Amino acid sequence: MRVRAATGADADAIWAILEPIIREGETLTLPCDMSRDDALAYWCAPAHEVSVAERDGVVLAISYLRANQQGPGAHVANAGYATAPQARGQGIARALLVHSLERAKARGFRAMQFNVVISTNERAVKTWLAHGFEIVGRLPGAFEHPRLGFVDALVMYRAL
Amino acid sequence: MRVRAATGADADAIWAILEPIIREGETLTLPCDMSRDDALAYWCAPAHEVSVAERDGVVLAISYLRANQQGPGAHVANAGYATAPQARGQGIARALLVHSLERAKARGFRAMQFNVVISTNERAVKTWLAHGFEIVGRLPGAFEHPRLGFVDALVMYRAL
Numbered sequence: 001m002r003v004r005a006a007t008g009a010d011a012d013a014i015w016a017i018l019e020p021i022i023r024e025g026e027t028l029t030l031p032c033d034m035s036r037d038d039a040l041a042y043w044c045a046p047a048h049e050v051s052v053a054e055r056d057g058v059v060l061a062i063s064y065l066r067a068n069q070q071g072p073g074a075h076v077a078n079a080g081y082a083t084a085p086q087a088r089g090q091g092i093a094r095a096l097l098v099h100s101l102e103r104a105k106a107r108g109f110r111a112m113q114f115n116v117v118i119s120t121n122e123r124a125v126k127t128w129l130a131h132g133f134e135i136v137g138r139l140p141g142a143f144e145h146p147r148l149g150f151v152d153a154l155v156m157y158r159a160l
Numbered sequence: 161m162r163v164r165a166a167t168g169a170d171a172d173a174i175w176a177i178l179e180p181i182i183r184e185g186e187t188l189t190l191p192c193d194m195s196r197d198d199a200l201a202y203w204c205a206p207a208h209e210v211s212v213a214e215r216d217g218v219v220l221a222i223s224y225l226r227a228n229q230q231g232p233g234a235h236v237a238n239a240g241y242a243t244a245p246q247a248r249g250q251g252i253a254r255a256l257l258v259h260s261l262e263r264a265k266a267r268g269f270r271a272m273q274f275n276v277v278i279s280t281n282e283r284a285v286k287t288w289l290a291h292g293f294e295i296v297g298r299l300p301g302a303f304e305h306p307r308l309g310f311v312d313a314l315v316m317y318r319a320l
């Protein structure tokens with residue numbers, strides 16, 4: 001597996017990963033009917049450093065890294081991850097996370113924060129906890145899950 | 161005192177309130193050298209419902225109301241407030257808060273969240289607590305205060 005910076009040529013691959021996850025609506029706070037253009041504009045926003053994890057030339061997971069806030073909050077990084085459903089459970093998001101943490105540290109960020117980790121997304125919570133993140137906040141009913149209704153979202157944080 | 165929707169004619173008044181607060185750098189996560197145009201573009205973004213509180217025709221405080229997240233997180237509102245330094249301690253932010261809570265409820269939001277309340281901003285924390293918000297998260301050192309160094313930021317939340 002290889003993690004590398006995304007290029008414009010990755011747009012189709014990025015959308016192929018995002019589309020089922022956005023349509024499913026269980027982990028990201030993006031509208032489940034979001035268009036390809038809007039999703040790519042969001043994930044690949046100018047301020048985002050986008051990375052991809054690929055195996056045998058096939059992109060299996062994607063991430064972005066950015067400052068979570070501006071000005072006096074700009075030393076805290078934020079990142080997002082998405083793994084192709086068929087590639088879950090193979091340590092791919094983990095590899096992207098490790099890459100993000102290294103990049104964030106290299107860029108001088110002092111901490112990383114996840115603003116909305118869905119409490120029912122046990123795989124993600126477990127992975128972030130295993131990599132030094134703590135649950136520093138719980139947002140009651142902040143996420144409307146398509147099957148489970150209103151579920152809590154977590155704020156997770158770790159120093160770098 | 162009167163709270164009303166902002167119009168394009170309020171741009172000067174909004175900047176007059178924001179400029180000293182942004183330059184001071186103690187309460188908002190905006191760059192302290194932010195330009196007028198960038199600040200107005202931020203505060204009056206298309207998705208923001210901007211309100212002003214005025215007395216005798218003079219705008220003394222401003223707010224915005226928006227969805228904090230998209231899609232499955234769009235039922236949680238977010239708001240921002242700024243009070244002219246010389247008008248602090250007169251219940252003006254409180255009036256804007258009450259207005260925001262009413263507007264958020266009328267628009268169908270189920271909760272309101274503040275993402276980055278600076279822990280040293282005691283006036284704000286006290287006001288939010290007095291109006292039903294709870295501290296649901298603490299972000300260690302997430303705000304670089306110009307005099308106090310890295311201080312904690314709070315995540316505050318209340319149901320509507």
